[in-house]
Amino acid sequence: MNLLTNQDILIIGGGVIGLSIARKLHQKGLRKITIVERGNLGQESSFAAAGILAAQAETDKIDDFFHFCIESNLLYPPFAEELIDETGIDIELDKNGTLFLALTEDDEAEIRRRFQWQKKAGLRIEYLSAAEVRKVEPFISPDVRAALFFPDDRQVENRRLLAALQKYAVINKINVVEDAEVKSLLVENKKVIGAETSDVKFFAEKTVLATGAWTSHIKIGENALPPLRVVKPIRGQMLSFKTAKRLFSKVIYSPRGYIVPRQDGRILAGATVEDVGFDKSVTAGGIDFVRENALEIAPSLMNLEVSEKWSGLRPYAPDGLPILGEFPQMENLFIATAHYRNGILLAPLTAEILACKIAENKDSKYLEIFSPRRFQK
Ligand SMILES: Cc1cc2nc3c(=O)[nH]c(=O)nc-3n(C[C@H](O)[C@H](O)[C@H](O)COP(=O)(O)OP(=O)(O)OC[C@H]3O[C@@H](n4cnc5c(N)ncnc54)[C@H](O)[C@@H]3O)c2cc1C
Numbered sequence: 001m002n003l004l005t006n007q008d009i010l011i012i013g014g015g016v017i018g019l020s021i022a023r024k025l026h027q028k029g030l031r032k033i034t035i036v037e038r039g040n041l042g043q044e045s046s047f048a049a050a051g052i053l054a055a056q057a058e059t060d061k062i063d064d065f066f067h068f069c070i071e072s073n074l075l076y077p078p079f080a081e082e083l084i085d086e087t088g089i090d091i092e093l094d095k096n097g098t099l100f101l102a103l104t105e106d107d108e109a110e111i112r113r114r115f116q117w118q119k120k121a122g123l124r125i126e127y128l129s130a131a132e133v134r135k136v137e138p139f140i141s142p143d144v145r146a147a148l149f150f151p152d153d154r155q156v157e158n159r160r161l162l163a164a165l166q167k168y169a170v171i172n173k174i175n176v177v178e179d180a181e182v183k184s185l186l187v188e189n190k191k192v193i194g195a196e197t198s199d200v201k202f203f204a205e206k207t208v209l210a211t212g213a214w215t216s217h218i219k220i221g222e223n224a225l226p227p228l229r230v231v232k233p234i235r236g237q238m239l240s241f242k243t244a245k246r247l248f249s250k251v252i253y254s255p256r257g258y259i260v261p262r263q264d265g266r267i268l269a270g271a272t273v274e275d276v277g278f279d280k281s282v283t284a285g286g287i288d289f290v291r292e293n294a295l296e297i298a299p300s301l302m303n304l305e306v307s308e309k310w311s312g313l314r315p316y317a318p319d320g321l322p323i324l325g326e327f328p329q330m331e332n333l334f335i336a337t338a339h340y341r342n343g344i345l346l347a348p349l350t351a352e353i354l355a356c357k358i359a360e361n362k363d364s365k366y367l368e369i370f371s372p373r374r375f376q377k
Contacts, residue, residue, distance in 0.1 A: 002200045007175075008032040009358065010194055010204035012182045012218070016046035016158070017336050018210030019165035020347040024355035026172050033174045034202060036195070038181040038214070041169075042162030045212050046343060048236065048312020050260045050270050051158035052251050053345045056150045057098050060114070062121055064369045065321055069342060072349035076154065079348045087171065089164035091156050092263050098153035098251040099133065102145045103296060107255050111148050124151050139247050139300050155251050155260055158344050177202075182211075184219040185333065192333040206358055209335045212343075213278070213313035225330070227323060227372035231338050233278055233313035237286035238270040241294075242307035248298070257293025259301070266307065269294035282309045316340045317375070324350060325357065325367035328376050334358060335372050 008030045011018045014037035022033050035041070053076060055069035080093040102108040111127075118125045126149040133147040134140065169176055177200070186194040186201065194203040195218075209215060213233035216224055240262075248261040260268040272286045287309055294301055317323055317338035327333040336354050339346050349366075356362040 001196075003203070004034065004177075004200060005203045006032065007034045007194075007202065007204035008206070009034070010202050010207045011035045011210055012195055012207065013037065013210035013212055013214075014041035014176065014178075015044055015210065015212050016042070016162060016165070016343055016347045017212070017339065017350055018208070019162065019169065020351035021208055021210060021336060021354050022174050023165060023168050024351040025359055026168075026174060028355055028359040030359060034177060034204065035169065035174060036177045036180050036182055036197070036202060038179075040178050041166050041176060042159075045312040045314055046162055047159060048238065048310055049158045049344050050238065050258065050268050051156045051161070051344055052098070052258065052260060053154045053156060054098060054150075054251075054253075054342075055153060055345065056118065056123060056125065057100050057148075057153050057251075057253055058341065064366070068322075068349060068366055068370075069345055072346045073152065073154070075348035075352070076156065080156070083161075083164040083168070087164045087167040089160055089167060091161045091164055094155045094263070096154075096250045097149060097151040098155075098253065099128075099137065100148040100150070100253045101133065101140065101297060102147060103141060103143050103254055104145075108145050110255060111146060115148055125149070126151070137248055137250065137252065140252065140298050141296065153251065156344065157262060161344070161347075182218060184221065187220055187330070190329065191331040192327075206332045206334065208354065208358070209333070210337060212337060213315040215315065215335075215337045225327070226377050227327070227335065227375040230318055230375045231323070232275075232316055234316045234340070235274040235276050235279065235311055235313055236271040237274075237282055237290060237309070237311040238268060239287055239290055239294075239309045240307050241267045241269065241301055241304040243267060243304055247300075252297055254293065254297050256296065257290060259294050259297055267294075267301065267304070269301075272311075278313065280311050280313060282311050286311070314340050315343070319374075322346065322350070322370045323372050323375070324354065324370040325372065328371075328373045
């Protein structure tokens with residue numbers, strides 16, 4: 001058994017959440033940081049995502065989670081600028097806003113209701129007529145009846161974001177161990193002192209679980225802690241169309257799907273929401289569903305080549321909310337997972353509050369609200 005000792009921080013899981021936390025902790029002055037990753041960094045849910053920063057378009061009520069989304073979205077412009085300075089990688093933060101189309105009578109009633117409550121709540125939102133939407137996006141369906149415009153909902157190229165965060169780790173000598181699956185945590189007197197794979201023991205002052213959909217697999221001895229057991233995978237399948245030039249300027253939703261125009265001309269379409277365990281297959285039924293919903297938004301996509309199909313596993317907790325912060329009754333153990341459909345959006349604020357807690361013992365109301373304590377039985 002090999003040993004890696006004397007680390008300040010051990011981060012298990014190298015997706016957008018683990019990588020963002022590593023960067024923030026490094027910025028706060030911690031130097032002995034190790035990320036242990038089962039496969040290769042940034043190849044799971046964070047890679048599969050569409051990169052939509054939809055604080056408003058996907059929300060139906062104003063609650064703590066909504067505020068968490070809005071605050072994280074606000075961190076994106078400085079986050080993107082810092083990453084360019086630090087790594088030279090542009091994460092293509094696109095501020096053109098997001099449209100939500102009504103294509104049926106029911107859709108129209110739905111967006112009218114959403115417009116009214118969001119307007120009343122003082123949020124930035126516009127109601128566009130069919131003619132107004134078509135002027136902005138000429139290639140959308142002629143069946144469009146109206147649309148909402150969310151100027152503050154954006155998108156980012158999540159694969160470039162992962163590349164930037166990985167480069168930050170390399171430049172700043174954050175230790176990365178790939179192809180290493182952590183099986184269990186090492187515990188002494190109710191204190192977590194590290195973790196072990198089949199052939200390495202890692203010892204650290206503090207351990208962070210950023211293990212996404214696989215969190216329930218982590219054991220202490222033979223047992224999984226209750227807050228870990230509840231996390232499960234929800235599959236999402238997507239595809240992308242290839243175009244030579246950009247046909248759409250904004251992220252465009254309908255109540256059934258979405259399309260995301262990238263700067264290089266690709267148009268992503270998503271996504272299924274499937275409770276099928278750890279099966280990452282791309283299925284004929286899943287891809288048909290995604291393609292049909294995309295064609296409903298823009299029938300002209302019919303003539304484009306499908307350049308890629310993929311799937312990913314979103315980490316989901318039973319109440320649909322993230323699990324963040326310190327573990328009850330287990331010292332030196334922190335968790336940041338269950339970001340479900342919003343992990344790209346929520347990465348900057350998650351990293352900020354976790355790093356403040358770990359490095360400076362500074363609390364945040366969100367660590368209370370999303371605490372793993374709610375699943376402790
Ligand atoms: C199809 C799809 C579309 C999405 N679209 C969006 C979107 O538009 N906007 C948005 O904000 N979010 C979106 N999401 C959600 C977002 O992708 C996730 O919430 C986010 O990526 C979660 O990040 P993570 O780092 O927790 O998980 P992951 O990226 O899955 O990373 C977890 C990492 O931990 C590693 N790991 C797990 N167990 C172990 C272990 N025992 N030992 C070592 N390593 C381990 C895994 O290999 C993995 O690399 C989408 C997700 C999917 C699937």
